[in-house]
Amino acid sequence: MAQTDAHALHPPTSTGLNTWKLGFWVFLSSETLFFGSFISTYMVYKASSVVGPFPTDILDIPLTSISTFVLLMSSLAVVTGLDGIQKGNRKQALWGLAATILLGAGFLGFQAYEFTHFYHAGLTLQTNLFGSSFFILTGFHGAHVSIGIIWLFILFMDILRGPMVPAKHALQVEVAGLYWHFVDIVWIVIFTLIYLLA
Amino acid sequence: MAQETHQVEHAHAEGGHASLRTYVIVGVILTIVTAIEVAISYIPALESVEVPLLLALSFGKFMLVVLFYMHLKFDSKIFSRVFYALTLLAALLVSGLLLFHVVLGEYRT
Numbered sequence: 001m002a003q004t005d006a007h008a009l010h011p012p013t014s015t016g017l018n019t020w021k022l023g024f025w026v027f028l029s030s031e032t033l034f035f036g037s038f039i040s041t042y043m044v045y046k047a048s049s050v051v052g053p054f055p056t057d058i059l060d061i062p063l064t065s066i067s068t069f070v071l072l073m074s075s076l077a078v079v080t081g082l083d084g085i086q087k088g089n090r091k092q093a094l095w096g097l098a099a100t101i102l103l104g105a106g107f108l109g110f111q112a113y114e115f116t117h118f119y120h121a122g123l124t125l126q127t128n129l130f131g132s133s134f135f136i137l138t139g140f141h142g143a144h145v146s147i148g149i150i151w152l153f154i155l156f157m158d159i160l161r162g163p164m165v166p167a168k169h170a171l172q173v174e175v176a177g178l179y180w181h182f183v184d185i186v187w188i189v190i191f192t193l194i195y196l197l198a
Numbered sequence: 199m200a201q202e203t204h205q206v207e208h209a210h211a212e213g214g215h216a217s218l219r220t221y222v223i224v225g226v227i228l229t230i231v232t233a234i235e236v237a238i239s240y241i242p243a244l245e246s247v248e249v250p251l252l253l254a255l256s257f258g259k260f261m262l263v264v265l266f267y268m269h270l271k272f273d274s275k276i277f278s279r280v281f282y283a284l285t286l287l288a289a290l291l292v293s294g295l296l297l298f299h300v301v302l303g304e305y306r307t
Binding site: 015017021022025026028029030032033035036037039040041043044061062065068069072073075076078079080082083086174177178181182184185188189191192193196197 | 215216217218221222224225228229232233235236238239240248249252253255256259260263264267268269274276277280281283284285287288289291292295296299
């Protein structure tokens, strides 16, 4: 049964590779250029602001360290869920996905708090070059996290409502997981360049 | 038969993953490295080496996630080549723009 499903999902290709997965890797690679552009724009503009607040006045490293830890743990949760699917362990799969969704939502909560705090401290998109480039970069990252949460929630509900089909769900969660880990590695770079080297 | 063997070989090349134990170990390492990064940013004595040290640690975390959580260590080399090539291009874009900015800044002053 599983073999039939896997074959239906993955017909023979000239490369022998799953085209969905290969296409997704190409997409993720293009995303590195997308975020690379925003990161370089931030790095160039962050010190060019004429009026404050400036990065060193406002960035909160302890708070962001916790949110970074939350996002890193969400990556561990998604591979735990994937491992559960591959072993046919439905309970582990559901717990892994649920933990990923909750941790991702927690990360977004931290980001919402940070944005609100910055707004009250006088930093908006229009305040200065630091504000514009910071909100654009971290805002787009947050949007990616939101898309990842929705995607994983759909997969979670699919496994929760129906029977778990390891061959089908493993590929689906693996590809969604690739997206999630990509969002994680982008944050690893953002955390170092934007926060720790502020 | 030969075709089946070929498909199985490809499936193996594409689908290998680490064990749950390895995932947990990687998670612990990522947490420890993040704590070290934060500590470095607070130690004034390390200010002179802060930038290369933090960049190196960040790169290490990046590679851990890519190799183990994204399975590039076990997956087909084609995925690795595509991803590393464009990531390198993005890194060159960032460093090139920064270099241009620094050179332009010196020219202006």
